[in-house]
Amino acid sequence: MNSFEKLLLENKAWAAETQAEDPGFFDRLSKGQTPDFLWIGCSDSRVPANMITGTNPGEIFVHRNIANLVVEDDLNLLSVLEYAVMHLKVKHVIVCGHYGCGGVKAALSNESLGLLDQWLIHIKNTYQDNKTAIDSISDHDAKANLLSEFSVRQQVINLSKTDTIRRAWEKGARPHIHGWVYALKDGLLKQVYDIAPPVKSPAYAIL
Secondary structure (H helix, E strand, O other): OOHHHHHHHHHHHHHHHHHHHOOOHHHHHHOOOOOOEEEEEEOOOOOOHHHHHOOOOOOEEEEEEOOOOOOOOOHHHHHHHHHHHHHOOOOEEEEEEEOOOHHHHHHOOOOOOOOHHHHHHHHHHHHHHOHHHHHOOOOHHHHHHHHHHHHHHHHHHHHHOOHHHHHHHHHOOOOEEEEEEEOOOOOOEEEEEEEOOOOOOOOOOOO
16 A cells, blocks of 8 residues: 555545544534634644644644745745735734754755755844854754744744734734744743734823
8 A cells, every 4th residue: 555545544534533523523614714823833744733732623724834934025924824814813823933943954054955045044044143142052953942942033023024914903902923832852832932912002082
């Protein structure tokens, strides 16, 4: 049996088991989605959003790319953000990086990775902005892990500057933006940096 055929068999088993446990599950999903969360995560196969948060299909709207970056001219990400915030009206946007990230480690090296170099330049810029703190660490893995945290913080800041988030904040008190890092070694999430919607001053009537 080929590996892809095994995936199809596993799908049939999962669908049958889910239907047996909750007969209305697929009917509910087919009628729409109302997730509270947008997850911007790394494409790394070891960091599946639903599994590590214990959530079900329909609860998290997901976008993933190499090293969970928020780039100002990335139309793919910006389209996902616009749909999630303006149409699905999510309450929280989560940027989740992870320790041991291959993209982050690559950004710390001088090795050329072809097309990826154009993408990883954004992490290299974050490294330069935090070079003193990162270079004070001698262990390479620890340096990469600290850069992962700094990078997540930067992506949260980048999100807060997007037109979509700015427009949403003008209309109400959502979404909150969260920066997390996932540890592969123990499966735990760490909060790194948050930005809440700005508190608007109350309007007073002139009598």
